[in-house]
Amino acid sequence: xxxxxxxxxxxxxxxxxxxxxxxxxxxxxxxxxxxxxxxxxxxxxxxxxxxxxxxxxxxxxxxxxxxxxxxxxxxxxxxxxxxxxxxxxxxxxxxxxxxxxxxxxxxxxxxxxxxxxxxxxxxxxxxxxxxxxxxxxxxxxxxxxxxxxxxxxxxxxxxxxxxxxxxxxxxxxxxxxxxxxxxxxxxxxxxxxxxxxxxxxxxxxxxxxxxxxxxxxxxxxxxxxxxxxxxxxxxxxxxxxxxxxxxxxxxxxxxxxxxxxxxxxxxxxxxxxxxxxxxxxxxxxxxxxxxxxxxxxxxxxxxxxxxxxxxxxxxxxxxxxxxxxxxxxxxxxxxxxxxxxxxxxxxxxxxxxxxxxxxxxxxxxxxxxxxxxxxxxxxxxxxxxxxxxxxxxxxxxxxxxxxxxxxxxxxxxxxxxxxxxxxxxxxxxxxxxxxxxxxxxxxxxxxxxx
Numbered sequence: 001x002x003x004x005x006x007x008x009x010x011x012x013x014x015x016x017x018x019x020x021x022x023x024x025x026x027x028x029x030x031x032x033x034x035x036x037x038x039x040x041x042x043x044x045x046x047x048x049x050x051x052x053x054x055x056x057x058x059x060x061x062x063x064x065x066x067x068x069x070x071x072x073x074x075x076x077x078x079x080x081x082x083x084x085x086x087x088x089x090x091x092x093x094x095x096x097x098x099x100x101x102x103x104x105x106x107x108x109x110x111x112x113x114x115x116x117x118x119x120x121x122x123x124x125x126x127x128x129x130x131x132x133x134x135x136x137x138x139x140x141x142x143x144x145x146x147x148x149x150x151x152x153x154x155x156x157x158x159x160x161x162x163x164x165x166x167x168x169x170x171x172x173x174x175x176x177x178x179x180x181x182x183x184x185x186x187x188x189x190x191x192x193x194x195x196x197x198x199x200x201x202x203x204x205x206x207x208x209x210x211x212x213x214x215x216x217x218x219x220x221x222x223x224x225x226x227x228x229x230x231x232x233x234x235x236x237x238x239x240x241x242x243x244x245x246x247x248x249x250x251x252x253x254x255x256x257x258x259x260x261x262x263x264x265x266x267x268x269x270x271x272x273x274x275x276x277x278x279x280x281x282x283x284x285x286x287x288x289x290x291x292x293x294x295x296x297x298x299x300x301x302x303x304x305x306x307x308x309x310x311x312x313x314x315x316x317x318x319x320x321x322x323x324x325x326x327x328x329x330x331x332x333x334x335x336x337x338x339x340x341x342x343x344x345x346x347x348x349x350x351x352x353x354x355x356x357x358x359x360x361x362x363x364x365x366x367x368x369x370x371x372x373x374x375x376x377x378x379x380x381x382x383x384x385x386x387x388x389x390x391x392x393x394x395x396x397x398x399x400x401x402x403x404x405x406x407x408x409x410x411x412x413x414x415x416x417x418x419x420x421x422x423x424x425x426x427x428x429x430x431x432x433x434x435x436x437x438x439x440x441x442x443x444x445x446x447x448x449x450x
Contacts, residue, residue: 002025002121002155002185002188002191002294003086003087003121003122003123003124003154003155003185003189003190004087004185004189004193005086005121005414006023009032009033009034009037009088009158009285010085010087010123010153010193010197011033011034011035011085011086011087012028012033012034012036012085012086012087012088012089012210012243013035013036013037013038013081013082013084013085013087013088013089014035014036014037014038014040014089014091014092015026015038015039015079015082015088015090015091015092015110015117016038016092016110016128017038017041017044017045017048017053017075017090017091017245018039018044018055018091018092018093018215018413019038019057019165019168020091020127020161020163021037021039021056021089021174021344022037022048022053022060022064022189023054023056023057023060023075023163023168023169024089024091024161024172025037025064025067025190026059026060026064026067026169026175026399027063027169027172028116028197028198029064029066029067029072029073030067031064031071031197031198032072033072033117033197034072034083034280035067035072035073035074036073036074036076036082036084036085038047038072038073038075038076038077038078038081038082039075039076039077039078042077043407045077045378047073047096048064048068048075049075049431051065051128051203052115052372055067055109055126055189055293055341055342056086056340056341056342056368057165057166057169057340058167058170059128059169060168060169060171063169064083071244075381079110079117080117081392082117083117085122086121086123086127087122087123087125087193087287088110088118088122088123088124088197089125089127090109090110090114090124090125090127090128091127091128091139091161092106092107092125092128092263093106093128093272094106094107094130094280095272095276096126096127096276096279096280096283099119099283100279100280100282100283100284102129102130102131102132102246102276102280102283103135104130104134104138107128107134107138107139107299108138108142109204110143110146111138111139111142114143114146115143115144115145115146115307116146117146117152120148120149120153120154121153122154122155122427123154123155123156123157123189123190123193123406124139124143124154124155124156124157125156125157125158125159125190125193125310126139126156126157126158126208127158127159127161128160129143129161129216129273129276129277129280129377130158130212131212131216131241131280131283131284131448132209132212132213132282132284133209133212133284134212134217135156135157135158135180135182135209136182136207136208136210136225137207139156140156140182143156144193146403150182150183150186151182151183151185151186152376155181155182155185155186155189155190156178156181156182156183156186156208157177157179157180157181157182157187157189157208157211157214158180158181158184158211159177159179159180159191159194159211160178160211160212160214160215161215162175162178162215162218163175163201165271165337165340166337166338166340167340170254171201173198174268175200176201176202176203177194177198177200177202178202178203178205178211178214178215179191179199179202179203179204179205179211179363180204180205180206180207180208180209180210180212181204181206181208182208187206190402191204194346197346197384198274201410207405210311212270212439213281215277216277216278216281216284217275217281217282218253219273219277220276220281220292220294220298220357221276221280222263222274222295222381223278223295223298223302223322224278224295224297225261225262225263226263226265226266226269226274226302227297227298227301227302228262229243229247229262229263229265229301230266230301230305230308231263231301232246232247232262232447232449233265233448233449233450234308234448234449235448236450237266237448237449237450240450241431242450243265243414243449244264244364244429244449244450245449247264249264250262259308263442264429265305265352265448266305266426266427266448267305267306267347267348267426267427267448268303268305268306268307268309268336268347268348268350268398269305269336270335270337270342270344270345270346270347271336271337271342271344271345271346272344272349275299275345278292278295278298278299279295279299282295282296285312285354286383305347305448306311306348306350306354307350307354308346308448309347309397309424309426310350310351310354310355310358310422311401312353312446312448313355313395313397313422313446314358316422316423316424316444316446317318317394317395318396319444320394320421320422320444322394322422323359324355324358324359325358325359325360326359327360327361327394327395328360328361328362328363328392328393328394328395328418328429328447329355329361329362329363329366329393329394329395329396329397330362330363330383330389330390330393330395330396330397330417331348331351331352331355331359331362331363331365331389331399331400332365332366332386332389332390332397332398332399332400332405333346333366333367333375333395333398333399333402333405334346334349334364334365334374334378334399334400335348335350335366335369335400335401335402335429336400337366338400338401338402338406338427339402339403340368341366341367341369341370341373342367343369343373343374343377345397346377348399348400348426349377350365351397351399352378361388362380362414363383363388363390363393364374364378364380364383365382365383365385365386365387365388365389366382366400366402366431367390367404368402368404369382369401371446383430386404386405387416388407390413390416390417391416391417392416392417392418392420393416393417393418393421394417394421394422395421395422395423395424396413396417396421396422396423396424397423397424397426398423398424398425398426398428399424399425399426399427400425400426400427401429404430405428406428406430410434410437410438410441410443411437411441413441414442414443414444415443417443418442419442420441420442420444421443421444422445422446423438423443423444423446424442424446424447425445425446425447425448425450426447426448427448429447430445431446
């Protein structure tokens with residue numbers, strides 16, 4: 001097999017040991033594959049080697065700790081660590097700039113740093129999310145500056161990351177692996193690698209541009225679907241019906257190979273993928289004379305949800321005869337997604353900022369988020385406990401539905417807050433049986449479209 005050893009399992013270097021890279025490393029190491037992790041952030045590497053994992057992903061910390069202890073995983077900031085590897089997986093971040101263009105500076109630095117240590121026979125797999133054409137038109141030429149020729153001396157393929165945070169290790173073993181090779185030998189080597197390493201189902205395409213577009217199209221669809229749910233929720237709020245009932249009924253309709261599948265509305269969309277990938281696709285299309293109006297609209301709708309949530313709080317307090325400027329608001333849950341500690345582009349941040357600007361006294365609390373991370377993003381320290389956060393609160397806003405927050409003791413809560421109190425549900429989706437008890441406790445409820 002060209003670009004893979006025929007007499008032994010391949011060794012793998014993972015360049016970019018953030019959330020995606022660490023999940024890939026943990027999964028491969030659990031399968032007995034020797035992994036070299038490389039990242040230019042010495043603090044991240046030191047934390048990992050000391051047994052601390054900053055990513056709140058089920059089983060990830062334990063898997064990395066076991067792999068490090070067994071010596072099957074080693075970590076370094078030195079790109080030359082990748083030299084002994086047979087497969088180099090690049091998983092560095094690719095943010096967007098103010099023009100909605102993908103920033104490839106870090107990716108270019110990595111490729112330029114790896115090119116001198118690249119050796120004949122190695123397979124390079126790019127996992128970083130990029131605009132279509134990047135693998136062939138940017139990454140390949142940067143590697144070829146080292147003197148080797150892609151397709152002849154080394155293999156190159158694009159295999160996008162499509163993991164859902166909170167279920168990454170399970171999904172990495174179960175989701176189909178999408179492969180776009182720069183040539184037939186590269187594609188076949190990537191196919192064999194993933195099949196042997198994970199016993200994975202693979203979807204092979206003749207060009208890397210197809211695989212690059214697959215990742216962007218996935219997240220474009222998700223973002224637009226959530227935008228539909230968020231607009232539907234705003235209409236349901238005006239009509240006085242529960243958007244969850246509407247979505248449940250609508251999703252019962254068979255369509256195509258499955259059913260209508262409207263996702264759930266919320267305080268907004270965050271993270272590193274849904275907030276940027278539609279714009280990466282939009283920018284690539286604009287450069288080619290195509291306007292993706294649906295991408296613009298979806299982003300506009302979802303970016304507007306923190307403002308909608310702020311108004312829900314302000315108007316709900318007014319209905320109780322309370323002025324937001326003189327109210328205490330306890331914001332429970334800071335992450336962009338339930339049961340994670342990820343604050344990247346969290347929609348909770350603009351809600352908190354709007355509340356503070358309006359004069360409200362805001363307490364924040366998230367049991368999964370470290371104090372330093374919260375202060376860096378929100379500019380204030382967290383309450384010491386949930387009880388401290390809600391004490392004498394006029395409004396309790398549940399904006400991330402972590403298990404520890406969703407299961408509130410509402411009779412106990414009523415003893416701590418200032419009644420009447422407003423409960424705003426931004427992502428907990430409390431069931432009707434829970435809501436039925438609130439009125440008698442002096443708690444008014446407002447939800448996104450409920």
